[in-house]
Amino acid sequence: MARYTRPVPADAHLDPRSRRARTEPMAVAPLGSGRYAVATEHGSYLVDAREHRCTCPDHTFRDERCKHLRRVAIEITEGAVPPPSHVAVGCAVCGSTTFVHPDGPEPHLCDQHALRRGDLATDRETGATVLVVGVSPRRADEVRIESHDCTVAEYETNRAYPPDDPVVTAVFPAGAEFDDGTTPDSLRVYSFPVSRLRRVDPDQH
Ligand SMILES: [Zn+2]
Numbered sequence: 001m002a003r004y005t006r007p008v009p010a011d012a013h014l015d016p017r018s019r020r021a022r023t024e025p026m027a028v029a030p031l032g033s034g035r036y037a038v039a040t041e042h043g044s045y046l047v048d049a050r051e052h053r054c055t056c057p058d059h060t061f062r063d064e065r066c067k068h069l070r071r072v073a074i075e076i077t078e079g080a081v082p083p084p085s086h087v088a089v090g091c092a093v094c095g096s097t098t099f100v101h102p103d104g105p106e107p108h109l110c111d112q113h114a115l116r117r118g119d120l121a122t123d124r125e126t127g128a129t130v131l132v133v134g135v136s137p138r139r140a141d142e143v144r145i146e147s148h149d150c151t152v153a154e155y156e157t158n159r160a161y162p163p164d165d166p167v168v169t170a171v172f173p174a175g176a177e178f179d180d181g182t183t184p185d186s187l188r189v190y191s192f193p194v195s196r197l198r199r200v201d202p203d204q205h
């Protein structure tokens with residue numbers, strides 16, 4: 001049933017309880033609403049990370065911060081399980097697990113695919129840098145480009161991208177030029193399937 005995660009190497013400087021929290025084989029499974037099931041070789045316990053409670057005897061009778069509470073905190077810090085306020089969902093582009101707030105804006109995107117209003121991104125087709133002005137939960141095969149009487153997914157240069165990609169709207173900065181020598185209308189908003197754009201990492205400048 002439970003899949004045990006590989007223990008983290010012991011740190012000699014940690015107190016014994018912290019060391020056990022890191023090194024003992026435990027499987028942590030998020031249950032939602034800040035609760036986690038922790039399976040150990042000695043039994044399974046329920047941790048409530050919001051209320052800082054655990055059902056183990058150590059916590060119940062001695063009212064101490066037990067190794068299960070500590071292990072849940074460690075796994076949250078390391079990104080192995082979602083924090084109490086978040087849920088695990090699949091990225092709308094690649095499907096990889098990402099932790100989001102349940103009331104957060106859609107589409108849910110992993111760090112690699114996340115684009116937000118105000119981000120600069122590179123258009124993979126033209127190499128141009130665009131400024132993101134909106135991220136829509138609607139799919140490329142649902143959004144129509146009125147001027148071309150087709151959907152974003154059907155548009156010629158978008159056909160290599162997944163039709164269920166969320167649509168991102170962006171503008172070309174003034175002075176941009178396509179490789180055929182024409183210039184984009186800098187006031188016009190263009191729609192892209194999200195995976196056609198790659199976020200420009202501001203740290204790389
Ligand atoms: Zn416990």
Ligand SMILES: [Zn+2]
Nearest residue numbers: 091094110113
């Ligand atoms: Zn992704």
